[in-house]
Amino acid sequence: MANQRTPPPRDYLGEFEQLVLLAVVHLEGEGYGMTVRGEIERRTGRSPSIGALYGTLERLEEKGLVRSRTGASTAERGGRAKRFFAVTASGMRALERSRRLLDAMWEGIPGTGDAR
Amino acid sequence: MANQRTPPPRDYLGEFEQLVLLAVVHLEGEGYGMTVRGEIERRTGRSPSIGALYGTLERLEEKGLVRSRTGASTAERGGRAKRFFAVTASGMRALERSRRLLDAMWEGIPGTGDAR
């Protein structure tokens, strides 16, 4: 019985998914696994494991929130081809939706202190 | 030396944990299951299932991020005693940490569109 349920398994981005997606945005289509990880580390001080990262990237692509292309390996020391990621329009929307959701919940709480 | 914290299984709040915690903050110690749910619904339009809500609240309490007390049932129609939740100092800190983390990742991205 083919009961394929394609529709959104979940409509909201997980905590880590947001971080990864945001890092991909910053790298403007030129980010790949390792640099995405570096971006998160640089900005937050948190260094996710390899598995956490690629697993999330994979999931994000399945959901159509990022797109990936395999690039030719550069003439640097290492050899394996990189897989570059870029955020999609849908991914950007999901990000904004998550942001608004959280902002709505924060509204009225002194919070972080910076008026921003 | 002040070091009596249980080694946190995870140092970061999940997506939904943040929403729930924030709702508890808004209700200022007078919120209980049903009103916490209502607060989330009112602010975000999202209505979490009963199970999602209590499960999360339970977990949050185990981690020491919220505290709960059982109140006397009011003289309203319903009967079962309510369980009121209040955020702890530790919970508030976790919340602020999560917020800062996300802000650091958003920095430099046009984002939500509203200049605010």
Next chain:
DNA sequence: TCGTATATGTTCTGGATTGTAGAACCTGCC
């Protein structure tokens, strides 16, 4: 000139935590 060590990157496997749904259950008024 080979053959192999090494560096950069990604894929895979396994398991712990979180998130979801709703049925079942408790208890005080009517």
Next chain:
DNA sequence: GGCAGGTTCTACAATCCAGAACATATACGA
């Protein structure tokens, strides 16, 4: 007894985490 307001329980699905295994291009010594 029946109903309304609340919470507890059971079962699972999705997300998150760690690190081993694997792939492949350059570097280098004999």
